[in-house]
Amino acid sequence: MSLLSPSALAAFARQVAPLLGTHCRTQPDEEQEGAVRIVDDDGRALVLYQDASKPQRLFITVLLPRAAEVAGIVLKPVTVAVGSTPGHAATHIRRRLLPAHAAALAEFTAAPAPPSPQSDQGSGLRLGDVAAPTALEQHAARALTAVVPPFSPHRGGGWVIGERLNRRRPLVT
Structure with a gap:
């Protein structure tokens, strides 16, 4: 064939x-x-x-x-x-x-993300790219983890910090 x-x-x-x-x-x-x-x-x-x-x-x-x-x-x-x-x-x-x-x-x-010198302005990321977490996102992640574990598809619950690509609206602000 x-x-x-x-x-x-x-x-x-x-x-x-x-x-x-x-x-x-x-x-x-x-x-x-x-x-x-x-x-x-x-x-x-x-x-x-x-x-x-x-x-x-x-x-x-x-x-x-x-x-x-x-x-x-x-x-x-x-x-x-x-x-x-x-x-x-x-x-x-x-x-x-x-x-x-x-x-x-x-x-x-x-896994902990390595520090990356990226700006918060958005750097023209392509599909599949993920920007380094901002200081605000890192602080929010620490605060949320103290209360609830992060999202895991195996557990079915938890929190997520990110941005919906189709609407460019933050999920957590």
Whole structure:
């Protein structure tokens, strides 16, 4: 079996996206030629691509924040057969990839962030990037942790400090 053409891969991604949620859309991946992203309204992104060494497999991975990658947190992609249905691919994403993504993000947020000389003005971050916490966010995190533990997808509760990417409105001020 040969590699899918870029248009065939994009068409497959367009079929998978609505199965993951009505808020999901597709776009070309800027970092990897021939890859396609599925992005939701919160800015989370999956990347679908093929590897020439395994042309019969379709690889699906999530984009982690750059700071998580720098910290050494990586996720192995899940694979499905090239001839799989969009429903089969969506099932593998929901069952295998999204729980691993949530665990990786929980590990990243639980680890202390190294200090970074970034301004609070916003530095034109790309999708998947996370800015270094501001002094106010660090102070709020210490105060909140004294009362309630941080959010963990495994516990199902806790606090979160961040910004919704689709509205640019802070969650905690």
